[in-house]
Every structure is written in structure tokens, then in C-alpha cells.
Amino acid sequence: MRNEDANPGAAPTLEQxxxxxxxxxxxxxxxxxxxxxxxxxxxxxxxxASEVHFSRSGLSTGxxxxxxxxxxxxxxxxxxxxxxxxxxxxxTVTGLVSGLEREGLVxxxxxxxxxxxxxxxxxxxxxxxxxxxxxxxxxxxxxxVDGLTADERGLFLDLLERITRRIGALTAE
Amino acid sequence: MRNEDANPGAAPTLEQxxxxxxxxxxxxxxxxxxxxxxxxxxxxxxxxASEVHFSRSGLSTGxxxxxxxxxxxxxxxxxxxxxxxxxxxxxTVTGLVSGLEREGLVxxxxxxxxxxxxxxxxxxxxxxxxxxxxxxxxxxxxxxVDGLTADERGLFLDLLERITRRIGALTAE
DNA sequence: CCCTAATAGTTAGCCTCCTAATCATTTTCG
DNA sequence: CGAAAATGATTAGGAGGCTAACTATTAGGG
Numbered sequence: 540m541r542n543e544d545a546n547p548g549a550a551p552t553l554e555q556x557x558x559x560x561x562x563x564x565x566x567x568x569x570x571x572x573x574x575x576x577x578x579x580x581x582x583x584x585x586x587x588a589s590e591v592h593f594s595r596s597g598l599s600t601g602x603x604x605x606x607x608x609x610x611x612x613x614x615x616x617x618x619x620x621x622x623x624x625x626x627x628x629x630x631t632v633t634g635l636v637s638g639l640e641r642e643g644l645v646x647x648x649x650x651x652x653x654x655x656x657x658x659x660x661x662x663x664x665x666x667x668x669x670x671x672x673x674x675x676x677x678x679x680x681x682x683x684v685d686g687l688t689a690d691e692r693g694l695f696l697d698l699l700e701r702i703t704r705r706i707g708a709l710t711a712e
Numbered sequence: 713m714r715n716e717d718a719n720p721g722a723a724p725t726l727e728q729x730x731x732x733x734x735x736x737x738x739x740x741x742x743x744x745x746x747x748x749x750x751x752x753x754x755x756x757x758x759x760x761a762s763e764v765h766f767s768r769s770g771l772s773t774g775x776x777x778x779x780x781x782x783x784x785x786x787x788x789x790x791x792x793x794x795x796x797x798x799x800x801x802x803x804t805v806t807g808l809v810s811g812l813e814r815e816g817l818v819x820x821x822x823x824x825x826x827x828x829x830x831x832x833x834x835x836x837x838x839x840x841x842x843x844x845x846x847x848x849x850x851x852x853x854x855x856x857v858d859g860l861t862a863d864e865r866g867l868f869l870d871l872l873e874r875i876t877r878r879i880g881a882l883t884a885e
Numbered sequence: 886c887c888c889t890a891a892t893a894g895t896t897a898g899c900c901t902c903c904t905a906a907t908c909a910t911t912t913t914c915g
Numbered sequence: 916c917g918a919a920a921a922t923g924a925t926t927a928g929g930a931g932g933c934t935a936a937c938t939a940t941t942a943g944g945g
Contacts, residue, residue: 550876555784560850562783563843567850574865574872575853579762581876582755584799587932588882589752590901601901610735611728619923626757631902633925638900655910655923670736677733677740679882680748686874692747695871699747701859702868703723703754709761709852760902763931774931792893804932806895811930828893828940 551576578702592679596672597642601627605635606644606661606669614661617650621659644668724749751875765852769845770815774800778808779817779834779842787834790823794832817841 556569556576589600598606608624609616618636622629636659639645644665650656684692729742729749762773771779781797782789791809795802809832812818817838823829857865 558784559780559846563846565847565850567854568862570862570865570869571854571857571860572850574860574869575856577869577872577876578755578856579758581872581879582751582758584876584879585752585755586759588879590933592882594900599901607732611731617923618925628903629924630904630926634901637925650923653911653923657924673732673736674738677738677745681740681744683748683751683878683882684744684875685878687747687871689741689743691871692743694867695875696743696747696750698860698864698868698871699750699754702857703750703757705856705858706754706757706761709765709856763903767930772931790893791895801933802894803896803934807931810895823893826893826941830894 550580574702596668598668599638601625601631601635602639602644603672605632605639605659606665609645609659609661610666610669614666615658617656617658619656639665723753747875769841771841772811774798774804774808775812775817776845778805778812778832779838782818782832782834783839783842787839788831790829790831792829812838 551573553569553573556572560567560569560572586600593599593603604625605621608621612620618629618632621636622632625632627635636645636647640647643662646660646662648658648660650658684695687695724746726742726746729745733740733742733745759773766772766776777798778794781794785793789797791802791805794800794809795805798805800808809818809820813820816835819833819835821831821833823831857868860868
């Protein structure tokens, strides 16, 4: 049985990391490489699982996040601000808002102060949608880390944060 | 200054988690929720950073992973096997292979044993491409976890794995 | 044996996100 | 003040991934 068959789904082993490093005579630390690769694989899986989940409510991760952000901001926000806080391009926000608007979860209004600007408003229907999804959503998130104690969660959060800080450097370089 | 402006880029705070939970009178643990949300945010950022990086070599994360997988398997593999080990649909593999073939990094051959089957072969050019990228690639991965000691990396790996095991349940449900 | 069911690969069409270009307003400053 | 630069939003077009549908071949059961 092949290695990959026994271990499907983007979860590489330490052996694989070691082999790859040695193939080119590099001196990288296999464990360090494994951490990075596993984190990426997990991230990708999580993103996809989330997309699958939200699509069952006719939403998507992006649309849901936009709705939540809107509610956190008291129900109104400009597309630019949304792009910034969601860490997504303005063009993407335009698309997300268009979709949400089509389903009546959000509405567009012209900005009163700035002639160029627009304001995205959470509709009653959008707020209700969020309310209906809340319990299930948070239960799902909680269940992800069910297996960890409070201490372990704190620890994980700390380690994760220290890794996250390095991501910026990767793109900038 | 708004909270999101001070903390851009999909890195929610404990406060935000608490607020959202309380808004609907739920009793979820804010810390647990935070861990899950941060992990997803980090994953998404990592995936995007990776895409940016590979696009500079005319590749993508998916194409690179396919190339590596091919090399790990001795340079040949069927599209179905690739789909399985990359955890991606067969249709996606078709697309990845087409792209790689166009650039001469990979070639398609008909399977000798199975009339339906095909075999994807790593070309000399594909192997060279991998060789050229290796040092930089592994250095990048290593630098991601530079800030962690070997013990911390082991710990992180363990915690991450225990979380990853739960992802399946999320989608299945 | 042959007809049905399973399997391999591809195609078509959708969604998410991106960058680059465009158009309209504001702001700045010479 | 008026021209140039900056800013807000949208549009156009591309890449990655997915599912569903289609074609070709192989395997199985009556």
C-alpha cells in the first residue's frame, strides 16, 4: 500500500519532509518544515469545510464574514472599510455585497457625506439570518477545539500568533 | 479609531468573540471560538501568501504540490492517484496537469495496462524547476516557524493534529 | 457471453478571490 | 481658482477549486 493511500488528504509525514529535504542536499529542519506544511494543509481544509457548510445556507464564508462584520459595526459600513477589516480587495467586497443584496440580506445606500462613497446596510432579513445561524455556527467552532483543555487552547493561541506574525514577511520579500 | 482599523487582516480579538456570543445569548466559550476563528484566518492568509509566492515562478500552490508529489512517487503517477494524494478532485487534477503540460513540466502518456487510464510523467524540465525552487522554498517554510523552539514545534504539531481530526466531522454532519 | 455497473479522464459551468483598468468625486496645492 | 493627485466603487478578465454530466474502457453477475 502506498504511503499516500494510507494517509490521504494533505497530511504529509515527517518522513516525506525528510526525504524531500535530502533529495536536494539541503539542511532544513524537517520538523520545522512539517509544522509549516501541516498548518497550510489544515488551513486549506478548514477553508474548504467552511465553504461547504455555508453553501448549505446559500451563503459563503466571505458573505457570512461580511454580514458579521456589518453587525459588529452597528449595521452600517462603507465598502472600503469592509474590505479593510475583512482583509479582502474592494473588488471582492463589491461582489460579496452584490450577492447579498440580491438576496435581500444587505442594502446599498449612497453616502451622505461623500459623493463617491456608498454605505452597506444590514437589513432586518440579514440580521435574522445571522440570528438563525448563530447557535449552530458557534457550536461548530467550539467542537473544532473540543479535544483541547483551556490551557492547551491558550498555548495554541500563543504559538499560532507567533507563527502568524511571520506570514507578512513571506509575501513582502 | 475603530477596532478593525487597529487590527486589520482577519485577526479577531477575544472581545469580538465575546461580544458576538453574547449578542445571541449563547453560552459558547469565547476562547474556544477564538482559537477556531484564528486558525481559519491564519490558514486563509497562508494559502493566499503561498499563491502569491508561487505565481512569481509561474506556478501555483496546486501545481507545485502536484510536481512534488510526482517526484516523491518516482516521477510517474495516474491522475486518479494524484487526486487522492493531493486531496483534490479529478477534474482539478486535469486542469493542473493541462497547465503544467503546456509549460513542459509534465507530460501525459496513455497507461499501458489500463485502456482508460493515463500516466502523468515529470519531465526533465519539471525536475529542474523543482530543483531550482527547493532551497528557497524550504527556507521560506522554515522561516515561518523560526520563532518557535523545537519543543514548541512538537507541541504545536500535536495540538494542531488533534484539531485537524475534528474537521471531518464538520463537513460530514 | 453479454449487459449492467463501476472506474478513468475530460468538459462545462459555477463560485471565490485577485489585479488592472475605468469613472466619478474630493482633496491638495501651485 | 483650476489642474493634478488621491480616493471610492465598479467592471472586466483571470486563476483555483468544485460538482455534474459525458465518453470510453474494464469488471462482474446472470
